[in-house]
Amino acid sequence: MPSLKLLGIFLIPILGLLTQVILPRANLLGVGQGEVTGSNNGKCVSVPELQGCEDAWISPEHGVAYLPCTPLSSRAAWLPAILHLNASALPPSSGDYIAVYDFSTHTHHRLQLVGMPKEAEENLNLHAIDVYQSPSDRERLTVFINSHRPPVDRTTAKEVGANSVVEIFETRMGSKELNWVKTVQHPLMRTPNNLVAMGERSFYFSNDHRRKVHWSRSFQLLYSEPSDLIYCDASTTSPHCIVAAEDVHHPNGIARGPKDLLYSASTGEGKISVWEIQSGDHSLLPLDSIAIPRLSDNLHVDPTSGAILIATFPRVFELVSHFKAGGKTTSPTEVYRITNDTSEGQYYGNKYKIDRVFGDNGQIVSGATTAAPYKNQLLLTGVMSDKVVVCEIDE
Numbered sequence: 605m606p607s608l609k610l611l612g613i614f615l616i617p618i619l620g621l622l623t624q625v626i627l628p629r630a631n632l633l634g635v636g637q638g639e640v641t642g643s644n645n646g647k648c649v650s651v652p653e654l655q656g657c658e659d660a661w662i663s664p665e666h667g668v669a670y671l672p673c674t675p676l677s678s679r680a681a682w683l684p685a686i687l688h689l690n691a692s693a694l695p696p697s698s699g700d701y702i703a704v705y706d707f708s709t710h711t712h713h714r715l716q717l718v719g720m721p722k723e724a725e726e727n728l729n730l731h732a733i734d735v736y737q738s739p740s741d742r743e744r745l746t747v748f749i750n751s752h753r754p755p756v757d758r759t760t761a762k763e764v765g766a767n768s769v770v771e772i773f774e775t776r777m778g779s780k781e782l783n784w785v786k787t788v789q790h791p792l793m794r795t796p797n798n799l800v801a802m803g804e805r806s807f808y809f810s811n812d813h814r815r816k817v818h819w820s821r822s823f824q825l826l827y828s829e830p831s832d833l834i835y836c837d838a839s840t841t842s843p844h845c846i847v848a849a850e851d852v853h854h855p856n857g858i859a860r861g862p863k864d865l866l867y868s869a870s871t872g873e874g875k876i877s878v879w880e881i882q883s884g885d886h887s888l889l890p891l892d893s894i895a896i897p898r899l900s901d902n903l904h905v906d907p908t909s910g911a912i913l914i915a916t917f918p919r920v921f922e923l924v925s926h927f928k929a930g931g932k933t934t935s936p937t938e939v940y941r942i943t944n945d946t947s948e949g950q951y952y953g954n955k956y957k958i959d960r961v962f963g964d965n966g967q968i969v970s971g972a973t974t975a976a977p978y979k980n981q982l983l984l985t986g987v988m989s990d991k992v993v994v995c996e997i998d999e
């Protein structure tokens with residue numbers, strides 16, 4: 605039966621490729637899975653004025669969230685993380701702002717930026733936020749926000765990408781002002797996506813891509829070059845930054861865990877990585893990897909329970925259309941929660957429980973990039989979303 609043998613020669617590798625590579629990838633991208641079913645999406649309040657807010661930091665003791673927001677028209681032109689690089693279409697002076705949202709009144713206001721150089725303020729293109737609360741005075745806040753400045757000659761943006769920086773501000777809880785402290789720039793700060801504040805001048809950040817611009821980035825749904833996590837100490841005039849973890853696949857959200865742990869989410873793989881912060885050199889030692897069924901964006905840790913909440917993309921092709929359309933089409937959302945699995949006694953650090961705690965087909969919550977917990981609520985914000993939505997989560 606030579607023809608059958610011949611068939612086998614081709615069929616077996618093809619079947620192998622299909623089951624080992626293509627089907628798992630298709631599942632992760634949400635291909636052929638129908639409509640996303642709703643879960644905990646019935647008790648939601650929306651805040652339509654807050655648009656294009658990629659991330660949020662919540663103060664649990666004050667019941668407020670700080671959000672970096674960008675007009676959707678700017679996002680459509682300029683979002684280096686997804687190769688929106690038409691810097692010529694940005695307004696000459698940025699319309700970005702940092703808002704404070706109050707969970708008890710559902711009201712919000714914008715913070716005034718004080719002492720910021722004109723160049724830094726006009727080129728603000730906000731992305732993520734993290735805040736350091738002084739241990740001796742928790743009302744004293746140091747705010748870290750990454751900003752994707754367009755290049756000085758905006759017409760070169762497609763070739764050179766962004767001049768991304770981290771802006772550091774100081775303020776007090778309740779103040780209407782943010783006092784600018786400094787801009788951090790460093791060659792290792794290529795494509796900063798998310799931050800973890802470690803001290804008044806030190807932080808980790810994720811570089812979502814290996815390179816600012818490269819032809820291969822157009823094929824990133826199939827493969828992207830591994831990137832890295834960086835630690836910076838900006839206490840001196842020129843910042844000192846090191847590669848804290850190398851070979852990380854499309855790292856996106858990062859968050860501080862208990863003790864010396866740092867968590868990172870991936871938009872390239874269906875997993876959350878657990879890292880141990882090395883106190884001496886600030887490098888990150890891989891400790892654990894937690895499989896989740898989706899590609900994810902930002903993650904936040906519940907300050908009371910320690911649970912990890914992750915905003916994920918259940919239908920990646922709908923997300924791509926949502927981005928292309930500048931937020932004018934919807935993209936569904938699923939939020940997963942990771943807790944310690946204590947069903948067989950007390951385990952710590954190696955056994956986890958994964959629950960889908962929120963689902964929406966895009967009609968109520970669209971394109972969420974952050975799901976930050978506050979009491980029994982989730983604050984859902986999106987880089988290209990036309991509103992912020994707060995939903996109550998029933999257990």
Ligand SMILES: *[C@@H]1O[C@H](CO)[C@@H](O)[C@H](O)[C@H]1NC(C)=O
Nearest residue numbers: 681689690691692693694762
């Ligand atoms: C960039 O934006 C400008 C101004 O809105 C527009 O005229 C131009 O067509 C855009 N370029 C691309 C490549 O989309």
Ligand SMILES: *[C@@H]1O[C@H](CO)[C@@H](O)[C@H](O)[C@H]1NC(C)=O
Nearest residue numbers: 862909910911912942943944
């Ligand atoms: C697991 O338990 C430890 C010890 O109580 C806690 O610090 C940590 O935050 C928990 N992790 C998760 C993911 O819930």
